[in-house]
Amino acid sequence: xxxxxxxxxxxxxxxxxxxxxxxxxxxxxxxxxxxxxxxxxxxxxxxxxxxxxxxxxxxxxxxxxxxxxxxxxxxxxxxxxxxxxxxxxxxxxxxxxxxxxxxxxxxxxxxxxxxxxxxxxxxxxxxxxxxxxxxxxxxxxxxxxxxxxxxxxxxxxxxxxxxxxxxxxxxxxxxxxxxxxxxxxxxxxxxxxxxxxxxxxxxxxxxxxxxxxxxxxxxxxxxxxxxxxxxxxxxxxxxxxxxxxxxxxxxxxxxxxxxxxxxxxxxxxxxxxxxxxxxxxxxxxxx
Amino acid sequence: xxxxxxxxxxxxxxxxxxxxxxxxxxxxxxxxxxxxxxxxxxxxxxxxxxxxxxxxxxxxxxxxxxxxxxxxxxxxxxxxxxxxxxxxxxxxxxxxxxxxxxxxxxxxxxxxxxxxxxxxxxxxxxxxxxxxxxxxxxxxxxxxxxxxxxxxxxxxxxxxxxxxxxxxxxxxxxxxxxxxxxxxxxxxxxxxxxxxxxxxxxxxxxxxxxxxxxxxxxxxxxxxxxxxxxxxxxxxxxxxxxxxxxxxxxxxxxxxxxxxxxxxxxxxxxxxxxxxxxxxxxxxxxxxxxxxxxxxxxxxxxxxxxxxxxxxxxxxxxxxxxxxxxxxxxxxxxxxxxxxxxxxxxxxxxxxxxxxxx
Numbered sequence: 001x002x003x004x005x006x007x008x009x010x011x012x013x014x015x016x017x018x019x020x021x022x023x024x025x026x027x028x029x030x031x032x033x034x035x036x037x038x039x040x041x042x043x044x045x046x047x048x049x050x051x052x053x054x055x056x057x058x059x060x061x062x063x064x065x066x067x068x069x070x071x072x073x074x075x076x077x078x079x080x081x082x083x084x085x086x087x088x089x090x091x092x093x094x095x096x097x098x099x100x101x102x103x104x105x106x107x108x109x110x111x112x113x114x115x116x117x118x119x120x121x122x123x124x125x126x127x128x129x130x131x132x133x134x135x136x137x138x139x140x141x142x143x144x145x146x147x148x149x150x151x152x153x154x155x156x157x158x159x160x161x162x163x164x165x166x167x168x169x170x171x172x173x174x175x176x177x178x179x180x181x182x183x184x185x186x187x188x189x190x191x192x193x194x195x196x197x198x199x200x201x202x203x204x205x206x207x208x209x210x211x212x213x214x215x216x217x218x219x220x221x222x223x224x225x226x227x228x229x230x231x232x233x234x235x236x237x238x239x240x241x242x243x244x245x246x247x248x249x250x251x252x253x254x255x256x257x258x259x260x261x262x263x264x265x266x267x268x269x270x271x272x273x274x275x276x277x278x279x280x281x282x283x284x285x286x287x
Numbered sequence: 288x289x290x291x292x293x294x295x296x297x298x299x300x301x302x303x304x305x306x307x308x309x310x311x312x313x314x315x316x317x318x319x320x321x322x323x324x325x326x327x328x329x330x331x332x333x334x335x336x337x338x339x340x341x342x343x344x345x346x347x348x349x350x351x352x353x354x355x356x357x358x359x360x361x362x363x364x365x366x367x368x369x370x371x372x373x374x375x376x377x378x379x380x381x382x383x384x385x386x387x388x389x390x391x392x393x394x395x396x397x398x399x400x401x402x403x404x405x406x407x408x409x410x411x412x413x414x415x416x417x418x419x420x421x422x423x424x425x426x427x428x429x430x431x432x433x434x435x436x437x438x439x440x441x442x443x444x445x446x447x448x449x450x451x452x453x454x455x456x457x458x459x460x461x462x463x464x465x466x467x468x469x470x471x472x473x474x475x476x477x478x479x480x481x482x483x484x485x486x487x488x489x490x491x492x493x494x495x496x497x498x499x500x501x502x503x504x505x506x507x508x509x510x511x512x513x514x515x516x517x518x519x520x521x522x523x524x525x526x527x528x529x530x531x532x533x534x535x536x537x538x539x540x541x542x543x544x545x546x547x548x549x550x551x552x553x554x555x556x557x558x559x560x561x562x563x564x565x566x567x568x569x570x571x572x573x574x575x576x577x578x579x580x581x582x583x584x585x586x587x588x589x590x591x592x593x594x595x596x597x598x599x600x601x602x603x604x605x606x607x608x609x610x611x612x613x614x615x616x617x618x619x620x621x622x623x624x625x626x627x628x629x630x631x632x633x634x635x636x637x638x639x640x641x642x643x644x645x
Contacts, residue, residue, distance in 0.1 A: 005427045007435050009408035012378025014497045017371065017529055017542040051506040052362045053418040053583065064350075076505050078416035100423045102415070105501040106352040106368030114412065148416030148423055150503060152366060153349055 006114060016110065034207075034217065034224045039266075041200075041219035041273045042072075046181070046281040048188040054078040056189025060181040062155065062173075073173060074153040077181040079189040081145030089144075094137035095191075096144040099128040101151065101178060108154045119167075123175055126247055130179045130235035133244030134197040135186065145191065149178050155221070168249065169203070169222045172233045175247065176201045179235045180274050187282050195237040197244055198278050200270025202263050203231035204252065216263060218270035234267035238275050243268070302331065307567045307588055314563070314576055332582055337628060339580035344517065344640035346525040354526025354549070358518040358640075361582065362508035364417075367518035369526045370499040373455070373540050376492060379404055385492050397450040402443050406453055409438045409500040411515060417507035418583070434511055437610070438502075438519060441596060445555045445607045447523065448498070452549055455540060457533035458490040493533045494540050498526070509582035512594060516557040521640060523551055555598040555607040556636045558629035561589035562616045575616050579628060590614045593622070595629040599637075604630050 002008045036042070043063040051057035056079040064072040082095055089096075101123040103112045116124075131147065155173045176199030183197045203220035206213075206227045214229055222228060230250025236243050243264075252259055302309045313331045329335060340361030349355035352368035376382050382404075401407060413431040414423040421428065427435075442448070500522065502515050527546035534541045561581035565573035578585050586592075591614025596607040606626060611617055617625070 003426075005432050006410050007408055007439055008405075009499065010374050010378070010405040010497055011380055012374060014372035014374045014378075015540075017373055017531065018539065019529070020534070020541040020543055050364070051417060053507055054416060057506075076415075080416060080419055080422065098424075100416075102423060104366070104368065104412075104503050105410070105499065106349055106355065106370055109351060111370050111372070111499060114410070146416065146422055150415045150505070152503070152505075153351065156351070 003114070034221075038215065038217040039269065041270055042221075044180075044274070044277050046184055046277055048184050048281060048285045050076060051078045054189075055080055056185045056187070056191070058181045058184035058188060060177055060184070062177060072153065073151075073155040073177045075149055075151055075174075075177050075181045077147065077149045077178075077185040079145060079147050079182075079185045079191070081189070082140045082143040082191060083145070085142060085144045091142060093141050095135065095140040097128050097132055097135065097137075098144065098146050099124045099131070099182070100146065100148045101127060101174075102149070103151045103154060106153075107151050108156055119171060123171065123178060126175050126233075126245060127178050127182060130197060130199070130245035131182055131186070133235070133242065134183065134193045134195060134237060136192045136194060139192055145189075147182050147185070149182060151178075169220065169228050169231055172201045172203075172231045172247070172249065173219070173221075175199060175233050176235075176271070176274070179245070180278055184278055184281060188285060195239050195242075196275060196278050196282065197235050197237055198271045198275035199233060199235050200267045200272070200274055201231060201233050202266035202270055204229045204250070204259070204263060216266050218266050218273075230263065232263050232267050234264065234271050236268050236271040236275070238272055302584070306584060310563065310585065310588055311565055330578060331584060334580075336576050337579050339632060339635065340582075342517065342636055342639045344521045346521050352522075353528060354522045354524070356518050356521035356525055358514050358521060360510065360514040360517070360580070362506055363510060363514045364504070364506040365511075365514045365518040366503045366505060367515075367522040368501050368503075369522045370501070371496045371526070371528055372499060373494050373531065374404070374406070374497045375494045375540070379495075386489060398443060398446050400450040401448065401453075404495060406450070406495055406497050407439070407442050407448065407500065408497060409435060409442060409502070409519065411435045411438065411502045411504070411511075413504050413507070413511075415504055417504040421504075421507065430511070434515060437512060438500075438515055441516065441555075441557075441608055442500075442519070445553065445596065445598070447520075447551050447553065447555065449550060449552065452528070453496040453498070454492055455494040455496065455531045455533070456490050457493045457535075459488045491533075494531070496528055496531075498523075507583070509584075509586045510559050510580050513557045513559050513580065516596075517636065517640065520551075520554070520556070523549055524641065553598045553605075553607075554600040554633075554637060554641060555596045556629075556633045557594055557596045557608075558632040559592065559594045560625065560628070561585055562591035562593065562614055563589050564591075564614075564616060577621070577625070577628075579632070591616055593617055593625060595622075595625055597626065597629045597633050599630060599633045604633075 045061040048058045050059045058077050060075045062073040101120050105112050155170050179199030202218045205225040230252045233247040235245040343359040345357040348357050349368050353371045354369040356367050358365050411431050411434045413421045526549045529542040530545050531540050531542045560577050560579045564575045592612050594610040598605045
């Protein structure tokens with residue numbers, strides 16, 4: 001059943017172009033190397049107030065990885081509210097958060113549809129959990145706030161052959177960006193929070209295919225590592241030293257508690273770095 | 288219509304309480320303090336009626352799209368991404384085969400091809416929280432649907448894209464000779480014979496490029512159509528299609544890096560104005576103002592909107608489309624006068640956005 005409220009295009013299926021490289025155009029098999037030290041995040045640019053018609057808004061851009069083939073993350077977030085809920089809604093003693101994350105059709109390698117898929121809904125749920133811990137919700141009874149994030153450009157490598165099955169790791173980076181940008185937009189909207197929450201990602205990676213040594217890096221870019229074994233996305237409140245959301249993915253031996261702890265610690269480290277950018281940006285907004 | 292000269296309300300309160308008289312007071316210059324030396328006729332946003340907001344265009348801002356542009360018209364911000372995908376002719380129902388030698392007798396055959404096979408797919412997404420009335424989670428609003436359809440029909444009616452650019456041909460002669468030049472795969476004798484047989488075969492049309500044109504509103508402050516159309520134009524100007532060929536061995540279309548830009552004919556630019564009438568109720572009488580490039584407040588207060596698409600790229604002004612909704616103020620004379628305004632706007636937009644392309 002096609003959506004008649006949109007322009008759907010041709011009836012027959014269309015395919016994204018498949019590239020073939022020949023002769024000197026052939027892709028040189030580059031070794032996957034990380035462009036920065038293991039405990040450094042990529043540069044990010046954060047700006048509030050990009051959408052004047054919303055109560056609060058922010059834009060986040062994370063620098064393209066050095067190789068040039070990847071694209072940096074570009075997020076735009078708007079906050080609408082706090083405002084009264086419709087009359088039919090039952091009484092709520094605290095503010096009702098609704099989060100909405102959507103990839104733009106041109107954000108990723110494959111063209112995305114306009115309906116939200118499970119990935120996007122998943123991101124929305126995680127984002128809500130992360131923010132709920134930061135907002136002082138009982139200051140606004142019977143009201144609601146909408147937080148809408150459009151992912152204008154996903155964090156993906158352009159060559160599809162290299163990065164198969166990396167989508168799940170891209171989600172981690174997207175979520176950490178979403179948390180940071182939503183936090184900035186909430187502050188721009190003037191919604192009281194206990195602290196500024198920021199997201200950070202740490203991952204356990206293996207750099208060479210035959211290497212059995214794995215190490216922990218923060219802010220991983222899937223195309224820069226041979227294999228990502230596990231990753232963890234953390235939403236962290238620095239002044240309270242509290243984690244509001246923890247999302248862990250990958251496979252890791254159940255016996256190695258040390259590794260789990262250090263992965264979370266590195267995640268917190270990454271989120272502290274992001275928080276520094278956030279605070280600086282908000283300082284510019286207020287001052 | 289007598290606004291007291293000693294207005295005790297602040298500007299923003301007045302605007303919120305009674306927007307219509309507020310706009311009237313601004314346009315007539317009432318209630319303005321004597322010391323203020325600004326011209327008598329001024330809109331709430333400080334512009335004169337025939338003054339548009341500054342336009343900024345940033346092309347090629349996206350990585351995954353074949354062409355893209357970010358357009359900022361005042362506080363209205365749109366991102367447009369053009370994505371090309373391949374539509375094999377075998378997937379087209381009711382496909383009419385086409386021979387290579389066939390020349391487009393006129394532009395109508397090219398545009399029929401575009402329209403029949405649906406090769407241009409513009410879609411506008413407003414539900415990005417770009418304004419309070421556009422929240423996600425609901426189906427496309429009437430405005431989003433209208434805008435998509437208007438962009439769609441304008442794309443087709445002004446013959447901007449040539450269907451010849453979107454065809455992917457397979458020329459058996461070319462491919463066999465290039466394979467011989469490569470000399471990488473040794474052909475068996477019967478294969479050789481096959482390729483010789485193919486040599487006198489006609490080039491075949493294997494597939495079409497389909498352009499998915501997606502527009503995302505980041506921020507909304509009135510006049511969505513002009514911004515969207517400018518974004519579509521800029522993104523199409525920026526679009527580069529890879530060179531595609533049919534690979535007989537793989538039996539699919541493959542692409543290689545050398546890209547070519549899309550050729551666009553003309554530069555039709557949209558110019559929208561809202562007609563604001565002095566009387567809030569009732570149809571006739573009173574004064575009226577033609578407000579170019581209306582913002583959100585003005586748009587909500589005006590019932591009559593006129594859009595004219597003009598193209599002055601070949602020296603003389605050609606009107607490509609006129610649209611008018613609601614109201615009875617605009618007649619033949621005013622439309623004619625408006626063409627002049629649109630012409631001026633064309634020069635402005637061309638200067639700020641498309642001059643480097645020329």
